[in-house]
Every structure is written in C-alpha cells, then in structure tokens.
Amino acid sequence: MKAAAGAPGAVLFDLDGTLIDSAPDLAGAANALRAEHGMQPLPYEQLRPMVGTGARGMVGVAFGVAPGDERFEPLRDAFLALYELSMLDRTRVFDDIGLLLAGLEKAGIPWGIVTNKATRFAVPVAEGLGLAPRAGALVCGDTTSRAKPHPEPLWEAARRLGRDPVDCVYVGDDLRDVQAGQAAGMSTLVAAWGYLGQGEPIESWGADGIVESPRALLKWLRLA
Template sequence: MSRKVRAVLFDLDGTLIDSAPDLAGAANALRAEHGLAAMPYEQLRPMVGAGARGMVGVAFGVAPGEPRFEGLRDAFLARYEQGMLDRTCLFDGMHGLLGALESAGLGWGIVTNKATRFAVPVAEGLGLSPRAGALICGDTTPHAKPHPEPLWEAARRLGHAPADCVYVGDDLRDVQAGRAAGMATLVAAWGYLGAGDSIDTWGADAIINRPEALLNWLKLA
C-alpha cells in the first residue's frame, strides 16, 4: 500500500454480508410458483451480485427488455422483501474487522447498488447502520456503480478525499467504480464474483481471501 487510507468503503452483498441464502431462496420460491424445480444453490450464488437482474436471469433465463422480465423481477423482489433477514448474516471475520477499523480510528461506510428499500432494513437488522459513517444505496445518487458518483458521495459523507479511501467489493463493477473514483480497490475473494472473467483480470490493487487480510493490507496487523 503506497497511500494513507483514512476510510474503508465496502460493497454490501457478497462483501460485508452473505445474503445469498435469502436471495436464492426467493428465486427458488418463485420458480416453485411457476411449477419449476428448485435450482442448486451453487448455480444461484454467483449471480447474487448482479441483483434482481442476475437472479431472474439465472432462474428463468429472461433478460431485461424481454416481455416477461419486469413481472418476474417485481415478483422476485416482493418475495425477497418478505424474508430478507431470514438467513442473511455478516461474513465470518467481518465483526472483528469492523471493530479493528474503528479501534484504529478509520471511518468506514457502505456503497451498494441495492435499493434503499432493501439496503436500509438489512443494514439496520444486522446492526450496521449505527456504525457505518455512510450508507449509499443504488438509488441514493443519480448513478449506480460502476459510475464513481456513489463512491464520491460516500467519501463526502465521511469527510475524506476519494484518494484517501479504499473500496472493497466482490464484483467487477466494484473495481471499475473504485478506479474511476480515484480509490484503491480490493477484491473480496470470499464473495459471489459473478460468472465472467477471472478476478485476476479485473485490475484491482489487491485480492484478499478473508476479511482479516484487509488489516494486513492496511498495515494494521
């Protein structure tokens, strides 16, 4: 690390929290309503980072712009909203990591493409809201990731320059947004990672395999 980091920004799903069980459950519940068999969790998990678009795509083979997409998306989101804290939890090691950042005097926040309708209740339910210095959702600013504006807004709310922040995420869009915002970027290799190119090709500053490894990268451990 060649810069002084004063704040750490995290993606939410697949980075801070493991929401895949509830999102996959909503997808399979909707499949059941359509008379389809449940899909294996292993097939659904990688697409969680792509939100409703990804989940409807993998569960029904329907893409945005196709006639069935909007109805399936809205039905999927309604089912997810009914149980979005049933099994969702922080990833192992994340409680300790956040505590270590706070003890070191580093601010931290959340930047997610998840809509406020879902992100705020989840963050509150998991006890993240009182601690996070910023919670930027997919509809907080006019643009969502990979546009840098959500990350700039988080930096503003934390009172730091973008260059003094690092962004940690598990999707290519996270790296693209972080680089465009002028932040160091780290890939959370424990996350969902999508179904595209290898994370080694994303152009991040580093790949970390577990939450505690961030402390080593920050030279706090």
C-alpha cells in the same frame, strides 16, 4: 482516535458478498418464484455466484430472461416482493467482518457502505444486522442519480465521510465494484470470499489487490 500515518482516509465496502452473506435469502426468493411458476428449484451453487448482480442476475439465472424481454419486469418485481418478505431470515454478516470493522474503528479509520441494493432493502438489512449504526455512510443504489459502476455513489460516500476519494479504499466482490472504485480515483480490493460472478477471473479485474478473508484485509491495511 487519530488514524496512523499512511493509513487510508476511509474504507468503503460493497454490502452483499462483501460484508454480508445474503445469498441464502436471495436464492430462496428465486426458487420460491420458480415454484410459483411450476418449476423445480435450482441448486444453490448455481444461484450463489449471481447474487452480486442483483435482481437482474437472479432473474436471469432463474428464468433465462434479461432486461428488454417482456417477461423480465414482472418477474423482477415478483422476485423482489418475495425477497422483501425474507431478507433477514438467513442473511448474516460474514465471519470475521466484526473483527475487521472493530480494527478499523480502533485505528480511527471511518468506514461506509456503498451498494447497488435499493434503499428499501439495504437499510432494513444493514440495520437488522447492526451495521447501519456503525457505518459513517450508507449509500444505496437509488441514493444518487447513477449506480455502480458509475463512480457517483462512491464520491457521495466519500463526501459524507469528509474524505478525499483518492485517500479511500473500496472493497467489493464484483467487477463493477472495481470499475466504480477506479473511476472514483480510489484504491480497489477484491473480496475473494464473496460471490465474484461468472465472468472474467478476478485476477483480470485490475484491482490493486485481492484479499482472501477479512483478516487478510486487516493485514493489507497494516492493522494486524
């Protein structure tokens, strides 16, 4: 089906915190690693906001270390190894994402995924949740030479979809998503149902819009 006049050429999504709720498994891996070090588990509410920042953020909040600290890389690698064993235990697609994607497909608007999650994690998760077969592009954190907030992954996704970046919309739940989308020349939307980090309020990110739910995104796209 041909897309309606005025519709975006394509819609690109971040993965964690935008299409899928992976926080339970990522938080579980962080607390499992804390247990291995004889530490008590952290409350889920303390871990969830940092999921969008990946292993760096999860190790940071769980152990108080950052890149450059000699403990960081061993902890990061151990965290990722634990996560890889459980990454589809409790992870699920957010409510109404299926409705959103069906709406895009019905309107003839291609969609894709651009994530900083490494291929070894992103592909099995996207396949396991039934997203990979439907996505027109899946660009991971190690697909291109630079990850978000650099625009290169978004340009690659647009190329794979055969669309001009200026005709694309990028939807994400982290400031880096907005920065990457703007640098790529795309319209940007904040998925307010996502993790959102613990930095500046989302209203200050400079996105073209904030959508409270997948249904609201359908309305923003004038598909509902």
